[in-house]
Amino acid sequence: MGSHSSSQHHFAFQNAEKAFKAAALIQRWYRRYMARLEMRRRCTWNIFQSIEYAGQQDQVKLHDFFSYLVDHFTPSSHHERDFLNRMFTEDRFAQDVETDKGDDYESIEVPDSYTGPHLSFPLLPDHATALVEAFRLRQQLHARYVLSLLYETRKHLAQLPNINRVSTCYSEEITVCGDLHGQLDDLIFIFYKNGLPSPERAYVFNGDFVDRGKDSVEVLMVLFAFMLVYPKEFHLNRGNHEDHLVNLRYGFTKEVMHKYKIHGKKILRTLQDVFCWLPLATLVDEKVLVLHGGVSDRTDLELLAKLDRHKIVSTLRCKVRKESENQEEKRKVNQTNSGQRPTPWFLPQSRSLPSSPCHLGSGLKASKACRSCSIPCGSVEQSRQVRRSVDLELERCRQQAGFPGIKEKGEPLPSAPDCDADAGEVLEPTQEEWKQVVDILWSDPMAQEGCKANTIRGGGCYFGPDVTEKLLEKYKLQFLIRSHECKPEGYEFCHNRKVLTIFSASNYYEVGSNRGAYVKLGPALTPHIVQYQANKTTHRLTMRQRISRVEESALRALRQNLFAHSSDLLVEFKKHDASESGVITLSDWALAVESVLHLGLPWRMLRPQLVNSSVDNVLEYKSWLESLAKEQLSRENIQSSLLEKLYRNRSNLETIFRIIDSDHSGFISLDEFRQTWKLFSSHMNIDITDDNICDLARSIDFNKDGHIDINEFLEAFRLVEQSCSEGHASACLQSTENAENGGSSPGTR
């Protein structure tokens, strides 16, 4: 009996032990799986973020390029002069808006067939609510009401100070929201969950209302409407995307022209004005500072409060005042900048020249001396010569000017007739003022102490916890609320909880990529965060599925990026293959890829997703590059090096085209296209002959009327995002057949 029961016990014990071990094994397996999943999620995040920031950097470089042209290019013919003038009509925009009465929207008729919302002024709360409801039902506001709303908004904003002071004693609480980026669903969700704005419910929206999302117009209309209805409780800060130059690249301009084909131009012009009247920051109870980007070690709230914010039309490019009044400031600025500013990318030798996003200035003597600079017509050798002679000229100009640092822009070039520098009362901002604004709109916090130039974005700086501490102490503040950076949870504390990043665009990179969040400040100003994700599908997906979707999207983008650098990658791979065996180790692969792309990604982690053809830890790199190309190319007869170059520069190309198309008609002439390409290629190291470009241009011109539809051109090389591509594909395939019949560009640079 005893032994029987003991063996039973033994058996039972064995079973229990087995069960325990089995459970432990399953748990260990599951946790390992989840850890890998988390790793994938973070890698994916890194991919999206690095590509996004590289894009922003590109844009700044592009505008540097244009600034450089303005200062150093003397057109050799009146054609070229006109062309350049047209590229810089953003200056003329400012002029138009000054003289524009703005009340001629009344002449715009609203047809009886219009079923959308009607607005009348002064705006009532019901109007604003009706607007939200109408947009939720996907209606579109008529151009007349858009313009009248913008006009009223401008009038209101112009009365506000640069730093808006808000108190929580009137409203019971205040809610601060971050970037929305045209995502109307998120805005509606916030109002649904947190309640509509009211005298008891104050809101601050911290910039970046537009770009990237598809409903930027509607987001703006709602925000402006509520601001007019509750001027004391509803506040807006300017973000770096409230900027017509940034909008050219990131989709807002495109959206406006698409939704408002007739009045779009007028709307954009008015918006440009409205944007620069947006306040720069909001101060809650004199204790919490809310601004879009961040701060720098030079941030001066008094100076920011006093400057004329309206004069800073764009933070990417700015005409600044003559230097004579600002000797002191200039010298100070030079001292801090000399070590910090990265060199202009298109001038490899010049180390001491300042660059992005500063505007390169030169004195009067300099502009005359540079008369010999001109853009060549075609050959590789000539463009190299030009670059060399330009460098020499630049050096001479600098020597003549007397010192190597930043100079404010002196007299305007003889070729630009619209400069108003001598208008007197219309004073441009100083270099210092402009930098202060750039800093608060573009900076990001970092973990290390100190303050250094934000090279990733190309503007503003990285500021450390010590910078935050000093600023809070100097102005007796409790903490800082900023936005500007997407965070997986929609928010993030840093600098010892003294800086809060709040980001309100959920699923920003892709469905399932991140949550959005807003923060409520109670009377004690303690922050209370609310998170959300405005997409029904994401709730139904498991974490595993969500991450897979986002990951796929990121990897696709990354493969595109790799393809765009195929030639450089090949060169780099060959360096690791001295014996010319055609293979390299995976370790070398990782090194090579990073040295070409500079994205700072964990390539060894990502390798299994990017390379599936490796055997025994080595890779046949040529065939890998070919497989990348196959994935991207639509037709084999497009010269892959041309396509590759276009891919790499596609965002720049699109931006340039939109700048050229100054009347936003969607068409540019063949001649404009050719000229654009000449300018572009001579400074971007692209060796494509003039003839090829002409051939290309003519082949893209389907109806042979001398004009190129921008979208069709980009689509011909599959450069436009999916949403615009319907219906064009077949037409484009025909065109590319004729494209490269003449010999194409040799190799690469």
Add this chain to the structure above:
Amino acid sequence: MAEEKDREGTEAIVAEFHKKIKDAFEVFDHETNNTVDVEEEEPTGYIRYEKFLPVMTRALLERKYRPIAEDVLLRAFEVLDPAKRGFLTKEELVKYMTEEGEPFSQEEMEEMLSAAIDPESNAINYRDYITMMVIDEN
């Protein structure tokens, strides 16, 4: 001679491990100061890279966290399903995962259930579950 070769071989492996570890570490080191935080919500402690590296290297060399083979995993589930029905009920799985071994947290349990459970039968067909997870990994 063989020993030296062995040592060289090990050194090479360790060097490769180190690179891999650094890569992985950097993914989590989002403040780029060579530390990773241990807890998500309120970071109370940080792990410095210098400490992390030797521990992780040894773990990798000892193959402590090797992936578990599919068939081994299947047998583990079968231990918990002695009647060989081919599935575990939701209650059974929850009981084992939250009471045995190194118990799951509430969150972990919910997450596992969301992917594993068949809503119609409220059971986990473990064979299918394993297959799905393994495919996803690769």
